[in-house]
Every structure is written in C-alpha cells, then in structure tokens.
Amino acid sequence: MRWSQAFIPTLRDDPTDAEAASHKLLVRAGFIRQLMAGVYTLLPLAYRSRRKIQQVIEEEIDAIGGQEFLFPSLHPAEIWRKTGRLDVMGDEMFRLVDRKAGEVVLGMTHEEIFTTIATEITSYKQLPQLWYQIHTKFRDEPRPKSGLLRVREFTMKDSYSFDLDQEGLDRAFDAHYAAYTRIFARLGLDAIPVEASSGAMGGSGSVEFMVRAEAGEDLVAHCPNCDYAANVEKAVSEVPPITDEAGPAAPEKFATPGVRTIEDLVEFPGGAAASRQIKTLVYMLDGEPALVLLRGDHPLQEQKLQDRTGALDFRPAHPDEIAELLGADAGSLGAVGVTGVRILADESLRGRTNMTTGANENDFHLRGVSIDRDITVDEWFDIREVQAGEPCVDCGEPIEIFRAIECGHIFKLGVKYSEPLGAMVLDEHGKTRPIYMGSYGIGLERNLAAVVETHFDEKGIAWPVTVAPYEAVVTVLRLDEETLETAEEMYGQLRDAGIDVLIDDRNERPGVKFNDAELVGIPYRMTIGPRGLAEDIVEINERATGVTDRVAVGEAVAHLVARIEAERR
RNA sequence: CGGGACGUAGCGCAGCUUGGUAGCGCGCAUCGUUCGGGACGAUGAGGUCGCCGGUUCAAAUCCGGCCGUCCCGACCA
Numbered sequence A: 001m002r003w004s005q006a007f008i009p010t011l012r013d014d015p016t017d018a019e020a021a022s023h024k025l026l027v028r029a030g031f032i033r034q035l036m037a038g039v040y041t042l043l044p045l046a047y048r049s050r051r052k053i054q055q056v057i058e059e060e061i062d063a064i065g066g067q068e069f070l071f072p073s074l075h076p077a078e079i080w081r082k083t084g085r086l087d088v089m090g091d092e093m094f095r096l097v098d099r100k101a102g103e104v105v106l107g108m109t110h111e112e113i114f115t116t117i118a119t120e121i122t123s124y125k126q127l128p129q130l131w132y133q134i135h136t137k138f139r140d141e142p143r144p145k146s147g148l149l150r151v152r153e154f155t156m157k158d159s160y161s162f163d164l165d166q167e168g169l170d171r172a173f174d175a176h177y178a179a180y181t182r183i184f185a186r187l188g189l190d191a192i193p194v195e196a197s198s199g200a201m202g203g204s205g206s207v208e209f210m211v212r213a214e215a216g217e218d219l220v221a222h223c224p225n226c227d228y229a230a231n232v233e234k235a236v237s238e239v240p241p242i243t244d245e246a247g248p249a250a251p252e253k254f255a256t257p258g259v260r261t262i263e264d265l266v267e268f269p270g271g272a273a274a275s276r277q278i279k280t281l282v283y284m285l286d287g288e289p290a291l292v293l294l295r296g297d298h299p300l301q302e303q304k305l306q307d308r309t310g311a312l313d314f315r316p317a318h319p320d321e322i323a324e325l326l327g328a329d330a331g332s333l334g335a336v337g338v339t340g341v342r343i344l345a346d347e348s349l350r351g352r353t354n355m356t357t358g359a360n361e362n363d364f365h366l367r368g369v370s371i372d373r374d375i376t377v378d379e380w381f382d383i384r385e386v387q388a389g390e391p392c393v394d395c396g397e398p399i400e401i402f403r404a405i406e407c408g409h410i411f412k413l414g415v416k417y418s419e420p421l422g423a424m425v426l427d428e429h430g431k432t433r434p435i436y437m438g439s440y441g442i443g444l445e446r447n448l449a450a451v452v453e454t455h456f457d458e459k460g461i462a463w464p465v466t467v468a469p470y471e472a473v474v475t476v477l478r479l480d481e482e483t484l485e486t487a488e489e490m491y492g493q494l495r496d497a498g499i500d501v502l503i504d505d506r507n508e509r510p511g512v513k514f515n516d517a518e519l520v521g522i523p524y525r526m527t528i529g530p531r532g533l534a535e536d537i538v539e540i541n542e543r544a545t546g547v548t549d550r551v552a553v554g555e556a557v558a559h560l561v562a563r564i565e566a567e568r569r
Numbered sequence B: 001c002g003g004g005a006c007g008u009a010g011c012g013c014a015g016c017u018u019g020g021u022a023g024c025g026c027g028c029a030u031c032g033u034u035c036g037g038g039a040c041g042a043u044g045a046g047g048u049c050g051c052c053g054g055u056u057c058a059a060a061u062c063c064g065g066c067c068g069u070c071c072c073g074a075c076c077a
Helices: A021-028 A044-063 A077-083 A111-118 A166-186 A262-267 A302-309 A319-326 A444-454 A481-496 A510-520 A530-534 A553-568
Strands: A032-036 A039-042 A067-069 A074-076 A095-097 A103-106 A129-138 A153-163 A191-195 A205-212 A218-222 A229-231 A252-255 A278-285 A288-295 A314-316 A342-346 A355-358 A364-369 A379-381 A400-414 A424-426 A432-434 A436-443 A472-476 A501-504 A524-528 A537-542 A548-552
Touching: A021 A032, A021 A444, A039 A044, A044 A067, A044 A129, A044 A153, A044 A166, A044 A444, A074 A077, A077 A103, A077 A111, A111 A129, A111 A153, A111 A436, A153 A166, A153 A444, A166 A191, A166 A205, A166 A400, A166 A436, A191 A218, A191 A400, A205 A218, A205 A229, A205 A444, A278 A319, A278 A355, A302 A314, A302 A342, A302 A379, A400 A444, A436 A444, A472 A481, A472 A510, A481 A501, A481 A524, A481 A530, A481 A553, A501 A510, A524 A530, A524 A553, A530 A537, A537 A553, A548 A553
Parallel strands: A067 A129, A191 A229, A288 A342, A342 A379, A472 A501, A472 A524
Antiparallel strands: A032 A039, A074 A103, A095 A103, A129 A153, A153 A436, A191 A205, A205 A400, A218 A229, A218 A400, A252 A364, A278 A288, A278 A314, A355 A364, A400 A436, A424 A432, A524 A537, A537 A548
C-alpha cells in the first residue's frame, strides 16, 4: 500500500472527549471514528489489526478442535424467553418489532442460539462438539466509555462446548484455558487468569483473563507471593479474628447527636472502633427490602450480594423507603429487634459480641450488641469486598488490588441452557441426558484497545508485529529519482517476501513521515534517503525500542524479513 | 438510572457576561521557495453557530423545551 493513497487520517490533537490512552491514540492515529455513543467505525488500519487478531484466535480455537459457524444477529425473542434471559438481560438487550409485530432482539451473546442447533445432536457418539463464531454482538450498555473498551456494537469470538458429562466439560474448559493463554500471549498481552463471578451467564465456574491497565474497569485482587488472583466481585481474603468482651446482658441505647457515619461514631466519645461496629445497609432485592449487615470497616461487594441472593432487580433503597421500613434515616440504622424483614449478614460478623450499631431512632445507637443473641440473621454470606493489604487466604501474604481490562471470559455452564432448550442425547445405556455446555468469549475490539493500552509511549502506539496493521513502512525521505527507485525496489522485495508493508511516498517533509509512522505504531521502519544511499546503506528502525540499525542496501530486505518473521509467532 | 459538564469549519478552540458584519490555530487547495524529526510566503475554499420554539427592529449571544456527546458512581467481551 502507498501511504499517498491510503486513508490514514492522523490528527495533531487528542480528541477532547477521550480519556483512555487507547481511545486518544486510536482516534488520533486514524484507526477509528465514532458514529454515536458506543459505536465506532473501524477505519482500514483498525480493520487490518482486527483481522490479525481474528486470525490468531481462529488458529488457536481450530487447534483445539473448534468448528467455525456464522449465526444470525437477529433472534426471535421467544428463544430468549425459554431460558428466562429475556428478562434477565433487561434494557441491555436491543429489542425491535418486525412488520408482522413479531418480537425480535439483537444478539448480545449466543448460548440460546447455539443450543438451538445443538438440539440436533442426539447421541453421545456425536460428542464432544466445539463450535464457535466470530461475529457482531449488540449490547445497549448503560454507559459506553473509553473508546473501544466498552461499546454497544462489537465483534466477539464466542465458542460453545458440548459434552456428555461434567468431566467432558472440564476438559473442554481446560482446552479453552490453554488456548486463551496462547492467544493472549501471541497478541502481546500479559493476561492473568482470575476467578470471576458468572453474573447473568449462570453456571458453576468462570475464569476471566485480565490485562493490567489504568483504563481497565475491573479490579483484581492478586497475591504477589502465591499468585492467587480473583476479580474483587469474587475475591476472598483472611479476616484476622477479633476477640470481643462479653459485654452487657442486653444492648444499651445511648444518645449520639449528629452521628451519621461509621467514622463519626469512631470519633464520638463512647463510640466504637469501626471493626466493632455493625454497618446496616438497606437494599431492595426484586422489590423486597432486605437489611445487609457488615462490619463497620468492611465495604459491601454488590456483585457478591447479587450472586448469593440471585436477585434480578437490585438497588440500594431510597431514603423514604428506609424511613418507612425502620423509622429512622441512614446513619442510625440497625437490625436489633427487627422482624419481618429479610436480614443478610457477612460471615465476618459471626459470633461477634459487644458491638455497636444504630438504634433505628435518629441520633441514637446501641452498644453491647451480640449478634447471635440480639439479631435474627436469616442468611449468612460472604458479601464483603476485599481490601488491598489483607492477608491472602492461601498463603497469608498481603494481597494487592489493581485495575484491569477483561479480555476474555470462560464459563462452565453445565445444563443451564441445554435443559430448557431440550439439547439432550442418549447415552450408552439409552438414557436421555442433557448436554453439558461451556461458553467462552473474547471481544476483538476490546483486545485491540488492550494491546494499545499496554503498547504505547509519548510518540504514539507501538504495535507488536502480530497485531500491527502493517509490519513495516518504507519511509522515502526524498522523492528524487534514485531514492524513489531504490525505495520502490525494497518495497517490492518486502511485499514479495510476504511482509505487510507500506511505502510512505507522500510529498511530505521527513519529520511528518517519522511522526506519522510512530503515531500509527508500525513496528519497523526502513528509512531510505540520499545520505544513506551515498554510503550504500538504509536504516532499519524498531518502533518499540527506538533502536536504529544501519544496514547495507543489499542486505536490508533479508535482515528486516528475518526480524519480522521471528516476531510473528 | 443518580450527579457534573459540553455542543460554533475536517480537528482543537475563542466569541455569549453587555444582542447588531462569525473569528483564531492546525488541517485542506493553488503557486513559489524549501526538504534527515510536524517548513516559509502569497492567494483561496470551507460554518443550517446541535434542533424546535419564544422575546426583540435584530439572537451564536437572552428565555423555554428537546436531542446529542463526554466525565464521575451502580453493569460486561
């Protein structure tokens, strides 16, 4: 490709509305343009990179036995109704009505649709099967952001495994785990597998592949010592035991004027340390109020609460709902003596005595509260969010918490979809059994953005060869006859050698060409100018390191081809 | 959904307080001089000032409504 003819609209300024590095750079370097909130056009450079990611994924999924399909994006709402997910997905699902008033949805994932085809599997002899596609997903995200990191229309590789039993599913899951590890490595991503919440997908277990990045929207708890890693939505840590005094025979009410927060009560004379307080939160779970109890210094992890309770509709209660329920405002709430309301408590409160909590009367608290004696806890859960520095459950070392991008997610689904949709087989004893399923997803554009998030500097993007839109650019410094002729010769030879190469034949000054090549992030630049040619040399510059080698004209192509091929993987 | 901000040329912005000819930088076009790290000069093209309505002799500017976009919190590849 000739740069003079290529549509590579680079910009001098960062777009104002971009925050994330990948967002700024992909716009500025001419890879993407926004069409509307969370919807982007991939310009030729981005499309080339995405195709390379796609190629890597196809190779690795094919290598574990994947068969590639292409499923529709338009789905009848009815299929989603059968598994109950028409409601679960809520407003995140794009819905439309066709001319015959039929309810139609746009696919946001494809468990139901793949399973519909899988009903044609009738015998255990046909198992296992591993099916996948690389296609568009639509999700009406409440808040698209950060360029390609979180969008409403995107490309996903989604695969689905079909096995006779749990052991088969485990094997398919492990095969994907290994394939994903290879995929991310080839893309130049340092992806950490972490335990994750399964959310709306359901099933028995899931692993997310997380890439550490400032622009990431997930928090990962990680132990640097033993490599324990989990999404904070799932992560656990040790809670050092606390020895309480027995306390009084019954709770004692005391006045706490103006005390509204845990911190206020810590400071208040006659108050209590945060670890000796009971925090009382009110949540509406599917329309029903529930008290949620935690230690004063422990934050609630809402995803855990949602996972444990299975609530679909889920929100903190409004102030008026709280007042009506408990007769006091947030800041003076407690669970002592409360009946007729579901009370959920975090495990760390078990057996605690002599605690302090709100009295359900504004400006009053109770001290000397013993959980078992004074509060009717209906359900005990692990619902607290782990904090950096807490001891690792496996080795006791302090855990760290960092931001990360979820680049892939693999799920053990079990029979959640096969049973309601009737994907059954006869086993070797002639018995009807539901197929065990897994599902496995990688968002292509998000991975593209994740590569940028981890491969850039002040000059622009620095693509790994495996994802770069072009592997090399031949930069022609002067368009005089001799220089141009040599450059064309090199360009032709590189193309013949199978290199994805651009020739920058624009009538621009060298600085413009250097800056554009560095902004776009092409891994190797062959610089050809009259000065070098006078000495029979060209320069080969590596974008990532900035290192420039002077190479004899006659050896330059072979030199560059060898380096690029070594990095293709 | 709750909170905050913004919408003026392809991109980045000023003008709005105090109503009266729509401006700057970059980019773009033509010509000339330049040419190993975003050149210089000359000439020029390009804007329904987000949309609808109101006030006014007159609205980018004042008022009302709507739409769009971004950012911060609750959701996911």
